[in-house]
Amino acid sequence: MDTGNFTDNPTPEGDVKTRALVGFMGRIGYRAAGLGERDLDRGYEYLDSLRKLGGFSFVSANTVYQRTGKPVFDPYTVVTLSPKEFGALKGKPVKVGITSFIRFNPTFLKPSPSGDNMILSNALDEAKHLIPELRAKCDLLVVLAEMPKDDAHLIARTVKGIDLIIAGYAGMISGAEEKEGTTRIVYIGNQGKYLAEIRAMRGSQSWELSQTMHYLGATYPEEAKAKDAVSSVLNQINETNKKIALERASKSQSKGGTLAAPAAAAAGGARTYLGSEACKDCHSKEYEIWKMSKHAHAFDILVQKKADFNPECVGCHVVGYHARGGFEDAENTPDLIHVQCESCHGPAADHPQNPTAPYGKAGGAAACAPCHKLENSPTFEFTNYWAKIQH
Ligand code: HEC
Ligand code: HEC
Ligand code: HEC
Ligand code: HEC
Structure with a gap:
């Protein structure tokens, strides 16, 4: 019952x-x-x-x-x-x-x-x-x-x-x-x-x-057949959302626009996130360190797991999910996949023209907390993790 x-x-x-x-x-x-x-x-x-x-x-x-x-x-x-x-x-x-x-x-x-x-x-x-x-x-x-x-x-x-x-x-x-x-x-x-x-x-x-x-926690092992059935449902969800995203993308293209984030944001005047490529020239040291980190590939694992269109997954594997001008889906905002500079430093649109104005205090451990939660990152400890990506 x-x-x-x-x-x-x-x-x-x-x-x-x-x-x-x-x-x-x-x-x-x-x-x-x-x-x-x-x-x-x-x-x-x-x-x-x-x-x-x-x-x-x-x-x-x-x-x-x-x-x-x-x-x-x-x-x-x-x-x-x-x-x-x-x-x-x-x-x-x-x-x-x-x-x-x-x-x-x-x-x-x-x-x-x-x-x-x-x-x-x-x-x-x-x-x-x-x-x-x-x-x-x-x-x-x-x-x-x-x-x-x-x-x-x-x-x-x-x-x-x-x-x-x-x-x-x-x-x-x-x-x-x-x-x-x-x-x-x-x-x-x-x-x-x-x-x-x-x-x-x-x-x-x-x-x-x-x-x-x-x-029904981890002490109850997953039953193989049920687990298969669940992953087939998750695949189905991913496919459903992918189709919706593709339709949206082709609609916006037929209107003459491309929704690639910076372009779309510029067109709509709501330019907020730029993506890491925009930081490269002025912050080459930070960029090189980031490029070597797992953050720079964080979305790939979702593609592999067929979870790249699952809204329960994408949020922590991208830039600015649910934020204005941030990630929407991998079809419409393809340059905001992966964990990039602005995932921690915030939207940078106004920063390059005016670099001396206050921007981007990430706040140390607080910058990691929204994503490195116990369920997703059980071994997270700031000092050790920061050491791997320090820049
Ligand atoms: C045109 C060059 C330029 C570009 C492009 C640029 N920055 Fe900067 N950024 C600077 C300069 C210059 C400073 C140093 C300002 C200072 O020391 O007062 C700075 C400072 C920063 C700081 C440190 C702020 C602090 O308080 O120490 C962060 C974080 C930052 N930038 C992030 C970014 C990110 C992320 C991007 C890309 C989205 C980016 N910047 C693009 C020139 C640039
Ligand atoms: C609250 C943020 C958050 C959400 C939501 C999230 N992840 Fe992650 N994910 C992370 C973080 C942080 C790591 C890195 C963990 C580490 O290395 O300590 C990670 C790592 C991973 C990894 C690689 C490490 C491993 O465990 O093999 C996979 C695969 C993954 N996530 C898949 C998913 C899937 C699938 C979903 C949706 C069901 C999801 N994530 C939702 C934050 C999140
Ligand atoms: C995972 C989160 C994260 C990512 C991704 C990230 N940063 Fe940072 N960054 C930090 C933290 C934390 C600090 C330490 C200072 C602070 O807390 O603001 C920092 C510091 C900085 C500083 C200031 C350095 C100084 O000497 O004060 C700059 C500039 C900067 N980052 C630029 C970048 C750029 C450019 C990228 C992308 C290429 C990037 N960051 C990616 C978290 C991040
Ligand atoms: C927007 C979400 C997000 C934020 C914010 C974030 N991370 Fe991550 N982090 C991830 C995801 C997702 C992964 C897994 C990437 C993968 O394995 O593909 C990850 C992986 C890592 C890894 C690699 C772990 C390994 O196994 O080598 C380190 C180190 C790390 N993060 C440190 C930090 C630190 C330190 C901060 C805060 C300054 C931070 N992260 C902020 C999402 C985030």
Whole structure:
């Protein structure tokens, strides 16, 4: 099961990721997912296409049509676990009832294909009539929830019959055992960083539930097949963005412009970054040292890894990403690839004409910090690293 909010950003790249993720979920045996506000933001048709792709249920008890108050998606599903499929089940099958609630958001409103709007109704009100109905159809009743702790506890306290609430909200994690009456509540973090393993033992009266939170860090080795699948998705993202970049480049060329950074900047009057070649004549000593450094080739490794159009990668391997007149993509600003002088010293457009005006204090270690972070440069230590590029 998943608590929802599995939908990525509404961009071509986000779509590739979302579709890959939902596909994986289906393949590794997900039976149901709740929906979160991020998912609903993309509208009904998008979600419905994802549901078909994943081949498992999307449930939401309080996403309803504005006019009728009727649920837009299945309000719940009942999954039957058979002893044949699950050896641990002795004797008769177990029916798991799964529903999902989103925190009440009075401002939420999205069109649906029927011409009516989708809104979020009050989760507690829906729970009051839905839980008894579902309880009668299942052995174990699970609520997936996208809501703060107070709301989850209020539902468990007010509506009897919920065995387990699995919740995702703002990355919260239940470290210690969390209960409300006989209902166990587990907050499972976000971004797929945790797997909540919940064991249910059938007691004579009720279920005994125990939980282990698995932090999916480096101690869990990558599975070869999954790793291949992930790199094929990353390649696909790279290709998608490359195509977009190529289209932009050819459009701007057909308008008579070339977007090569300095030229484009000059044309638009927004000349900011010049590139290292522009420093060579006056700072030949610094230039030669830089040219020998790995910084001067920092983009090549991304090309090799097919990550040269991945926005999650390029920022630290180029000049002035996201800055005015800085790197956009390798097609439109090809002379701003690699880590160049201005990656550390800042945009130099005004400097050559007026070299005595203050420019370019890099500030030592502070100049390295935005890129040499722990995740990307675990062995970084300023004195040693600076010694390799000192100029
Ligand atoms: C026309 C020659 C010229 C060009 C081109 C030029 N500079 Fe300079 N730069 C100078 C001079 C001269 C100084 C020394 C100014 C001073 O000492 O007051 C200087 C100083 C600097 C300083 C040191 C500032 C300080 O406070 O010590 C940096 C950093 C710098 N330049 C970076 C660059 C970069 C990066 C480029 C290319 C984008 C570049 N320069 C292009 C002439 C140039
Ligand atoms: C926050 C900045 C940053 C981001 C984002 C970033 N990198 Fe890097 N990358 C670095 C730095 C800094 C180094 C140099 C590390 C060192 O030598 O200490 C590096 C080195 C590398 C290397 C060569 C060293 C190695 O580990 O083999 C590769 C390959 C690489 N990055 C790929 C990527 C890819 C792929 C992405 C996107 C998923 C990415 N980088 C995103 C900063 C970044
Ligand atoms: C990786 C970051 C980085 C890159 C790339 C880089 N520098 Fe520097 N540079 C520094 C730092 C740090 C200093 C030390 C002074 C400071 O903190 O400002 C410095 C100092 C300087 C100085 C002043 C030297 C002095 O005697 O005070 C000049 C001039 C300079 N760099 C020019 C360049 C030029 C030209 C390039 C490209 C060919 C370049 N730098 C590339 C980080 C960088
Ligand atoms: C714009 C991002 C960025 C900034 C700022 C930056 N670096 Fe880097 N640095 C990189 C990347 C990316 C690489 C990896 C290049 C490669 O291996 O292809 C790297 C590699 C290096 C290496 C080579 C490591 C090796 O294995 O030999 C040294 C040394 C280094 N950086 C020092 C510094 C220092 C010192 C500073 C600050 C003064 C700094 N860098 C600032 C992005 C940056």
